[in-house]
Amino acid sequence: MKRVALFGAGRIGRIHATNLAALPGVQLALISDPMVDAARQLAAPLGAQVAPSLDAVFADASIDAVVIASPTTTHSDLIGRAAAARKAIFCEKPVDLSVERAQACARAVAGAGVACMIGFQRRFDPTFNEARQRLDRGDIGEPEMLVITSRDPGAPPVDYIRQSGGIFRDMLIHDFDVFRWILTGDGNDEAAWLSATGSCLTDPAIGEAGDIDSTAVTIRTRSGRLCQINTSRRAAYGYDQRFEVLGSKGLLACGNHRPSEVTQATAAGTRVDNPEHFFLQRYREAYRLEVVHFFEQLQNGRPFRTTVQDGVAAQVLADAAAESLRTGQPVTLQ
Template structure:
């Protein structure tokens, strides 16, 4: 494929996730990374130089007709503005979660996307994880009958800095938004009730930032299927990402990914590697596969799997969970 046939793209954000996306773009046959945009010039310059791109401003990138798509990996507080400006410029959009921390601003983004008629995909990379996707395929094939309960475990190895927590939107929007998307994806329905509780045991700095470090959420669908999500900002043993689905005819489990699958059997114990260190390692394949899907969809004119509507639905659940935790009661959902 020649350069003129490839889809010109600008990456907004040159931090951790921007670097991952830029690397995957550089390897994708349908994409051509042309610009890197970041308010911190040294980050943008370093990433652009690594992949043969140029540094640009938002205005320059969106004004260039050679740019047909943008990948938004900048801070959450920039997402809504960049989505709306990119849609107005007629660019296809891939944006990291969440769409915004405010539900109304997120809905305004959806209106802008629909009005412009552009593709907009939200980065729920867990749907593209090979293990999770294989479970979903077997579930849809009816292997365990009708799904009745989903149990999700989602734990980070350590809490982020207090300054980050204070502006993150809280654990339900920052961390569990992925798990709310998993709930909708796996059970295939919408929640009619949400009950969330949480605390910050032995982590006073998290509480001081106005958040909680540990949470438990129960959701129920209209047909009575249940979902239980347990999460923590601290798991001393590593990044813990797994779930199981109980169905009328059996159980499907998706476990952690480890650096190697070697298991040592000794006289005193049986041991294996701890889970992958964090999300960049755990979901390296998923990040590549979601970018591949986005650009394949653009090249073939097919719909994307994770839409801005999915982003809004997950954010609505995060908002309700936050309210439920603060008020100490279960809340009904409008579906």
């Protein structure tokens, strides 16, 4: 039985808590959050206890693993403390808003010899993962171009945007990871060149907070493969999550998920459901599967699908995109 402590009783914390409580061989033992009432309300129906303090969690020898679902600004500190306490670590993206601090986390994890997985849940989405498996089988030959569409139905509160690190580090961090996972495969063909531009088109308050809400990013890998990413904070029709991979022998296209797959056709026209409303619905199964993977790999000692090094690599791309937007010039990557 693996005993687990969860940091964070907010939206993502609640998702992970529910999934953890349902896993056989896993006990959600402690929940820690500065908002004690939120922690208590989450813990009670799941049979968990509220942690008296952070120190108590890390000092508890019965805790085998920690799940970090607290605000981004706390991630690197909690990873460092968990590594020092020799706890296995699952941490929501990103590792940190700073590449340097993310790299320091990677060194701390390696130095302590602990297992650490970063929560890029899109790699566990059944649709996207099926595409990855078909690529691995060579179904469309060598992948040459990737086009990612990633659009939210609406922006988060402006107060959140102010402390988010910007759209590239907050929202596109997932898309940068998908680029690496799908197009560069085993990591031997990383990004070599990146160009990013963006605008504030959906809400002037986002611009006043120092951010943008609409972006276009182009990436070229060392071997010349190309990726285009388009994102928006506003899609009136739902949560728009798609990508397509063009290969030497064909195409793989991953479409949106819908509440139902019913197509209604009448004399007045044809109707289908809009995409799922938001990420909580779209990636419901992916969130479950990633924690299943975490504990399965812990049990068998095999590597995780998403590592702290993947977190660092995505952060490097986010920083490059922010620099390209700032200067109006492409960025060459090492």
